[in-house]
Amino acid sequence: MTDPHPDQGAMSDESWTIAHRALPLLDLTSLNEDEDEATTDALCARAVSPAGPVAAVCLWPRFIPQARERLAGTGVRIATVVNFPGGSLAPEKVAEQTAEALADGADEIDVVIPYHSIMHYPHSTQPDEVLAATREAAGDAVMKVILETGCLAKPVFIERAVEIAVRNGADFLKTSTGKVQVGATLGAARIMLEACRDSLKPGSPRRVGFKASGGIRDLDGARDYLALADHICGPGWVSPATFRFGASGLLDALLAALGHGGTHPPPSSAY
Template sequence: MSGTEITLVDIASRVLPLLDLTSLNDADDADSTAVLCAKAVTPVGNVAAVCLWPSFIPQAKQALSGSGVKVATVVNFPGGSLPADKVVDQIARALADGADEIDVVMPYAAVMAGMGGDQRAQDHLAACREACGPVTMKVILESGALAKPALIERAAQVAVAAGADFLKTSTGKVPAGATPGAARIMLTACREAGRPVGFKASGGIRDVETAAQYLALADEICGPGWASPATFRFGASGLLDALLGVLGQGPAVTVTAGY
């Protein structure tokens, strides 16, 4: 795709249906959840999912009924430090309330510690996988905390071995969110998984140009037809406003793909 002229409108149109519109703020309440769900359904298409605290699942399910927008929630969030049985309970409650997707923070500190930590993390995630059943399980590696490429690669391999449906970069609760370097490692793990495994870029993605960089990586590593809502997501909040701004403009701004 290098050198191919595309527009920001083209990019925004591609990104919008891949968005997990997210709100995981301490001040979230019923009113903010209503606003989030209303924003998920736009005149130019709907987002893939909303991602919110477990307590707001029933409200979101009702608000988004019939829209095709999935309801995702988080467990073992944000530190990844709860014991597996507690996380399994969180998953069971979320599914009982109607969650369509579960974003689980892996016990990444175990991977960082070494000395059998990979196996402990894999066993933990395998229990989560069993609790999720057929429901999509996105595993948050917290790549900004792992930081080192070798640790990110190991964490990705652990998550894939435990049955992850998606590898997700970040919680958004540590200083370093998604980076192209971490994305490249994780997308390579998706490609080499031997089964369908998707990728979710989350943490600090706020504009269309940045989103385009991650799509270009996915096209390069996994193939130009690979990224779809079933395999690729952006976890963000402000990105939607940027997308709608581009899609609501008059003359399109031209950029070069793959920059």
């Protein structure tokens, strides 16, 4: 008898494969204005999922010590944000935020580039100044530079922001804060991933990774970004050291595809 659903098994296999790849790449993120100790505990509990731990949690600086205590021994890294979300603070203030976050136990710093100044560059040197100060304060910690590509919009401005971020020591290029209308897009991701590919060339001072954040909530979105990364940077490039998804709403979709079901509603921010 002919199988009435000949592609169902293949689709299930593909979904499992995507979810299996994506879950260890997830920066489980919660940056709502009403976060408290209870929501932080819940975030940390979700980070060690039935299918394995995510790469990191990303939360407000004031919750770093709590997350560090809750996640001790799990392998989940602690990420936080500085110059967030507007990207408008002075370099010395951003450096101060970075130093305090690291002293509290953060492993990774997600810093917003002064994206409003990108279109005026080089008449405004604020992007260089802020990122240089953050890099110095961060030392050997991972520095992810949030470009807010949805606001930059034009490829020429995204390319300029990428060049400034790479030159100032970015470990990752990140699409969005998740606080503006347009988050991650495949067009912006292509520009950013091409810079990641170029950083693999001999003589490059630092290898650069990519973080897609803002609006990625399902397996189709995860698949599209993973496929683009495989195409541009090579099929062996993607790992937690080079690629992240900044999201919380994505976790339930991944767990469902892996056979664990969705046990928690996505947060209202849907970062």
